[in-house]
Amino acid sequence: MEFLPVFLDIKGKPCAVIGGGDVAARKVSLLLNSGGSVSVVAPDLCTNLKRQAESGAIQHIKSRFMPEHLHDAVIVIAATDDRDINKQVSEVARAQRLPVNVVDDPDHCSFIMPSIIDRSPVIVAVSTGGSSPVLARLLRARLETLIPGAYGRLATLAEKFRGKVKQHFTESSQRRIFWETVFQGPIAEMIFAGREDQANTELSKAIENSSHDTRPRGEVYLVGGGPGNPDLLTFRALRLMQQADVVVYDNLVTPPVLEMTRRDADRIFVGKQRANHAMRQEEINLLLVKLAKEGKRVLRLKGGDPFIFGRGGEEIETLSANAIPFQVVPGITAASGVSSYAGIPLTHRDYAQACVFVTGHLKDGTMDLDWEMLARPNQTVVIYMGLLGLPVLCQQLVAHGLTPETPAAIVQQGTTPSQKVVTGTLASLPQLAVDAQLKPPTLIIVGKVVSLQAKLAWFKPDQDAEGNFALTRNE
Numbered sequence: 001m002e003f004l005p006v007f008l009d010i011k012g013k014p015c016a017v018i019g020g021g022d023v024a025a026r027k028v029s030l031l032l033n034s035g036g037s038v039s040v041v042a043p044d045l046c047t048n049l050k051r052q053a054e055s056g057a058i059q060h061i062k063s064r065f066m067p068e069h070l071h072d073a074v075i076v077i078a079a080t081d082d083r084d085i086n087k088q089v090s091e092v093a094r095a096q097r098l099p100v101n102v103v104d105d106p107d108h109c110s111f112i113m114p115s116i117i118d119r120s121p122v123i124v125a126v127s128t129g130g131s132s133p134v135l136a137r138l139l140r141a142r143l144e145t146l147i148p149g150a151y152g153r154l155a156t157l158a159e160k161f162r163g164k165v166k167q168h169f170t171e172s173s174q175r176r177i178f179w180e181t182v183f184q185g186p187i188a189e190m191i192f193a194g195r196e197d198q199a200n201t202e203l204s205k206a207i208e209n210s211s212h213d214t215r216p217r218g219e220v221y222l223v224g225g226g227p228g229n230p231d232l233l234t235f236r237a238l239r240l241m242q243q244a245d246v247v248v249y250d251n252l253v254t255p256p257v258l259e260m261t262r263r264d265a266d267r268i269f270v271g272k273q274r275a276n277h278a279m280r281q282e283e284i285n286l287l288l289v290k291l292a293k294e295g296k297r298v299l300r301l302k303g304g305d306p307f308i309f310g311r312g313g314e315e316i317e318t319l320s321a322n323a324i325p326f327q328v329v330p331g332i333t334a335a336s337g338v339s340s341y342a343g344i345p346l347t348h349r350d351y352a353q354a355c356v357f358v359t360g361h362l363k364d365g366t367m368d369l370d371w372e373m374l375a376r377p378n379q380t381v382v383i384y385m386g387l388l389g390l391p392v393l394c395q396q397l398v399a400h401g402l403t404p405e406t407p408a409a410i411v412q413q414g415t416t417p418s419q420k421v422v423t424g425t426l427a428s429l430p431q432l433a434v435d436a437q438l439k440p441p442t443l444i445i446v447g448k449v450v451s452l453q454a455k456l457a458w459f460k461p462d463q464d465a466e467g468n469f470a471l472t473r474n475e
């Protein structure tokens with residue numbers, strides 16, 4: 001190792017920062033966050049620092065650097081834009097054996113500043129030994145996605161119960177197993193979901209009952225997997241995908257999204273096809289209950305957002321009735337993801353002040369929709385599950401007042417390499433869709449905003465993609 005990583009206690013101690021610009025301001029805020037008492041030496045201050053000096057958060061020494069400015073400091077940072085001054089600061093500090101950092105100049109540093117992931121009291125520091133700050137920042141971004149925002153609260157909870165756990169479990173190996181279970185199970189999830197009180201109660205109970213009942217408690221994560229492109233998963237979705245024991249998914253979940261689940265998790269396909277449900281909804285609801293009762297962490301993974309045409313509500317109603325703990329993770333719904341990737345803004349000051357999502361599912365050859373409401377001007381209508389009903393849809397919208405020239409688009413497998421966008425009008429789209437031989441899933445967008453697509457399309461799908469969105473069809 002080139003450097004010794006340490007965490008320094010600077011609470012209430014004098015810290016000297018030389019330089020008054022934005023770079024200095026960033027270092028000052030780190031020092032302040034760690035409780036340091038900061039003096040900034042500079043003839044002038046940037047707006048941020050000026051405000052902090054006025055409020056008394058920092059002390060401003062309005063001067064060029066002089067050696068006596070370091071006399072009582074415990075740590076020194078040189079952040080001026082003058083290399084000679086920075087060098088001088090470094091020399092004076094080193095002569096006094098003070099730890100000194102010169103921003104972006106490793107040769108003059110006695111310590112370097114890491115990239116930080118702050119989940120106080122948990123702190124992760126990343127360093128490349130000064131060789132590449134950009135690489136450290138990228139690494140930091142990856143770690144940010146892995147460590148939930150509420151990790152700090154988990155550490156605070158652990159701190160609170162530390163004494164009690166030590167009293168209850170005399171062996172250190174027992175304590176380790178106990179904490180590992182807590183940090184990876186439902187109690188940690190309660191903290192992440194903001195249910196601190198419940199976590200406190202459950203942790204107390206877990207300590208009391210630990211010798212009698214060690215059975216794991218199952219739970220269900222109802223997770224939105226987004227419109228198909230794995231880049232569009234949320235951090236929370238990804239984390240739960242990687243800890244679930246069993247994954248229950250349907251055919252809107254693309255293989256690359258499914259790939260992100262834990263390798264050794266069991267995978268159960270319950271995909272629905274239009275006329276041929278692989279598993280009836282009631283059976284899915286009961287399956288989730290059964291798996292959770294076996295003590296499993298169950299990931300119910302759905303395409304898009306679970307609460308938008310996803311029957312997510314019904315699934316958790318059954319869970320709730322059976323007192324199974326659950327949480328819901330929103331996903332990017334098709335309307336949002338697909339329109340972005342197609343270059344069609346759903347609202348626009350000149351064209352659409354409202355946007356409506358409807359299902360175009362055909363029942364006995366018709367659609368049960370409020371056509372008057374849908375045929376209003378200055379709004380965008382997004383139709384899910386509408387490919388088969390497209391001719392009926394276009395015809396009804398015109399019959400209820402939209403002009404046949406109203407722009408309309410249908411998008412195949414949006415956000416994925418096999419995305420295809422077909423644009424036309426209410427009059428022309430049904431035939432264009434047939435000619436294009438679209439593969440499901442497809443989303444229909446109707447409204448003047450569609451005319452912007454020619455200008456705003458930015459996503460370049462893969463011309464050779466096979467159109468294998470998922471394992472089975474759903475339209």
Ligand code: SAH
Pocket residue numbers: 227228252302303304305306307308309310332333334335338383384385386411412413414415416441442443444474475
């Ligand atoms: N819960 C999902 C929607 C389920 S209904 C969500 O929030 O997105 C299924 C319909 O969603 C499909 O018939 C199709 O109309 C639409 N859909 C989902 N993903 C899509 C995609 N990548 N491209 C186009 N349409 C999509």
